[in-house]
Amino acid sequence: MLTNRLFRTAAPIALAALALTGCGPDDGGAPAAASKGTFAAPLALKTAADVTETHFPDNQKTQLSVTPVSVVKGDKAAVEKLGVGLLNGKTPYYVTTTYTHKGGEADNGSFNFKLLLHGTDPKRAYTFAPSWGAKFEPCQEASDTDLRLAAGKPVTTCEIYLVPEDVQPAFVGFQGERDAGKPSDETGTAPEVVWKAS
Template sequence: MLTNRLLRTAAPIALAALALTACRPEDNGPAATKKGTFAEPLALKTPADVSDTHFPNNEKTQLSVTPVSVVKGDKAAVEKLGVGLLEGKTPYYVTTTYAHKGGAEDVGTFNFKLLLHGTDQQRAYYSAASWGAKFEPCQEASGSDLRLTEGKSVTTCEIYLVPENVQPVFVGFQGDRDYRNPSLETGTAPEVVWKVG
């Protein structure tokens, strides 16, 4: 008799638990493993796991990439760096955190694979290095800090020069692009994409 009473009590509880499980959204893993696309970009400050391929030996590093902010820069301040490329362009400061999660050492090539996409038809804009200059509004990390081994992370800021009539729309990371051959066309390698703003 006690057994039947326990079964009558346990059955509704089990059915309720099953119903709750069935209604739960499908678990797609932690947020860091979800990829952003141009159609469905991630929000800034959302980490994404990416693979960074090193050429010519095709070694790979697993990184977590988190674009933190995209801020319109001070044109007069950037001009003091002696860049000499600011005519008709607006600087934007893009701050990003990179964390090494496994694989080969990354010597900082990831910096060349972060792209800024705007409202125009140009495919992407690349960072304009500050050549180690001390520039507090957007301080690029030192070369030694950019060398990442497993467990290490770095937050760095890069300056992007965008035409004055263009607004930044997306930040993209393209880990399979050969950084030694940059061009205005970034090829067909997939990007992980975040929405600016």
């Protein structure tokens, strides 16, 4: 059955034809980031960073805390059962991330499109491929309701990223000014907060 999220994500994902995000609960608390990470000096996974996200299509701003929890190589056979149809020449990675609303406007989930997976090329980005609302325990994305953030609400979600087989994930990036309504595998010029992928 198609969900509202499917309609919201189908066109951007078809254009991006890219990538997968993460999975797995975090047993420990995330340390706060002393400074925002860069590709030259990335933050460690499980380090929280405060970011500003401009959501589409209304250009309203939300302050978030973003904490990538894990980047785990996925099971191609399991992902193929979702019927994504994009696995040819790609490897799935499960990326688990916690987001917390810290101020500004409520966000209906556009922040989720701003998390990117990179290899060693900072300009090349991979975005997530939704599981179309399917129950997929190895990497369960949050529901539409859970992704609506306001007034201190947190959510932890796992997304599937499809990465070319010859690329090893090296960085996770959050690009708050990314136009998620027009996804591309090129990052453009907007700044990113960057974490090591392992």
